[in-house]
Amino acid sequence: MSFLEKMDDNIKNKWKFERETPIQSQMIPELLNGRDVVAESPTGTGKTLAYVLPILQQVDGKKMQTQALIMAPSQELAMQIVNVIREWVEGTDITVTQLIGGANMQRQIERLKKKPTIVVGTPGRLVELVKAKRLKMHDIRYIVLDEGDQLLSRDYRVIVKDLIEAANPERQVAVVSATITDEIELVAKNLMNDPIRLHVSVEDMPLSGKVVHSFVKTDARDKTDLLRGLSHLPSIRALAFMNNVDQLRMKDMKLQYNEAPVAVLYSSMSKFERQETLENFRKGEIRILIATDLAARGLDIQGLTHVIHVDVPHTIEQYLHRSGRTGRAGEDGEVLTLLSYPEERTYRKLSKGFKPVQKVWYKGKLMEGNSKTVGGQKDVKKTKKK
Template sequence: MSDTPLDSFSQLQLAEPLSRAVADMGYTAMTPIQAQAIPVVLQGRDVMGAAQTGTGKTAAFSLPLLQRMLKHENASTSPARHPVRALVLLPTRELADQVAQAVKSYAKHTNLRSAVVFGGMDMKPQTLELKKGVEILVATPGRLLDHIEAKNAVLNQVEYVVLDEADRMLDIGFLPDLQRILSYLPKQRTTLLFSATFSPEIKRLASSYLQDPVTIEVARSNATASTVEQHFYSVNADDKRRALHQVLKSRGMKQAFVFVNSKLGCARLARSLEKEGLKTTALHGDKSQDERLKALESFKKGEVDLLVCTDVAARGLDIKDVPAVFNFDVPFNAEDYVHRIGRTGRAGASGLAVSFVAGSDARLVADIEKLIKTKIELEAMEFEEDIPKIREQGRINDGRRAWGGDDPRDVLDTPRPAPRPQRHSAPRDPFFDQPYQAPAATEAPTWEASAKHATVRGISANIKPKRKVAALFKAVAPAVTA
């Protein structure tokens, strides 16, 4: 291999079937990650490759692996002649399906067989395909373990392992499954890790799987693509839908990804936007695989304007000419921000990334700022319908109250009419309007004048006399004795 830097596929001296497949796909110039990684993989070296998402990592590992496996190519119908020799592991179903389609396209002029297995679908068709024998197996970890336990997949002849989106694979939830899968593989193998982001912790984990790897970083780690115009708008949580409508209208956008943080929020937002007149479909983990694939296909065909999705769509999905990405919710993980906005501005095209920032998102924005090493300026969002309309608001520019039309009284020097006297619903009692008059000194108090005087001397007239009750028996005078 010459030391001259490579910039086109014609310089790689690939086998004729692979060169023809590359030409069929219209590829001529290589991306930086392809130019640096392909020669190293062709030498059989382990690789840790970091590149911005959307820069062609799939071809960077697929083409050299197919080139090296051509020595095993055969037209036999026996499954034993087609053992699994290359294993490609990916974190999401959509990404697995996309990579499998790319591998099949590159290998279409060869006798090398490929297959893809992922969850959410019936295992029987996958089992039948595996039983026929395949050289390249693309899989998600969970479903691959299902096939291993069912003895549908035998991995003892694997020569190449690829971990695509490696940070995700080794980060949340996939590490135990990965360790189990790698225990079934031969120890002598070539391991390739490709991802857009590598934290120091992930690098330490990855180094345990690689032997003397060549590290390739074609761009600043965790950088966002320069072709993507980024905006962060400070928006109240209740106004995010209005903000989305306004940006779509002002920019004349036809299609966009809209990312949210939860499956429930994804479904609700998609329904709301559909009711508001936008052709919308949802993509999240609770949907069946058939529904997810149909949603992607309708978006690719332009039948749907907005693809509202969770981070299952943030990694690696390659849909051309998507002009914008909206972060309806700021992602919890700063690395996911890089992946989300990588869905636009792909292959050198320009793109727009808009994030709506609520008051509670300050810490998340600070994490993104730290990761991408760029100062983030929050922009105020002014809604068109909130622009003051003078006559409707009842005020004019000099601060005076408008009286509805050209009223001559609407002048500062003109006195206002005197306030009208208040009206009372009931007439006032004249007694309360009379002046106070002190009672005469000789006049007895009313309560004394009306009191009945007691007949018994020495008892106050204010004490009520005992009530007289008729006697039941007539009193008899005592007899007088002589």
């Protein structure tokens, strides 16, 4: 493991993995050599350590100066990154603090007075702290955009650009994500200095588990009942995705009324509510956690048996982002789509490369086959009303 030889003893001693992942072996040497990087690698392939370890190697914890900034689009992802860093800096002089919306700003200002070596934050809160002259961007030499496709989307682009341009002119910038479009790559390049483009696909991952892609045909109005049924299967631990926040809240009310082990995560929930929901899910008290893409951004939940598309996603990027959360670290997984008749055409386009298996919900079980082969039920597909 060539890059480890260049690392200090603290990192060498804490490295307990049998081998590095492809994105780590590609990205770490480039960052240590001072290159700007645009890196694309599937969810769960070790991207966080691929940028964290070079930062830890290059910053100086003895300096009373904030030297590195990691940006993330969601509070949960920011908190996860901070937890990873805390693990690796234990016993060193390097310090880290999180600067996220929804948390007490005054407390964050107090922490900034102590000049943490690394800060991890969400764009809105970072801008507030820069405007209040509490976060000194000029000292920052290392910048990472995690989930860079979202941070460089039109929603955040101007904010992120301003933050990068306010940093030290000698800065190094890394953009990482599971999917990077040509547009995002172009935007990234305009903010960077001759970046190297790295790309790892699912096929490059030596530890990828077997992931089955499947679908169940159902009426849109029956999806809640089907979710409730699935939530009572002891073998299931699923992250389920919907496209629409309002529908999400309706599902929440219906499922709560029927006392299913299901919970809903949406971005307007308080920080405490979100943390409690995630904790209950991790403990197994909740079997299915339903969320939108925004609410689930960056959530790293170990041991998911299923990803469920309650709504068919709009794009292949969405489908891959969602689906990549199961079948991680050598575990098998299943990507199940609840497919209503109007969604069939979109689903056919999205699943071209996956050869999905048709399944049917029959007598409280999810079984392979269609309604004609299992139980002789009528096909649930309806003809369109005129």
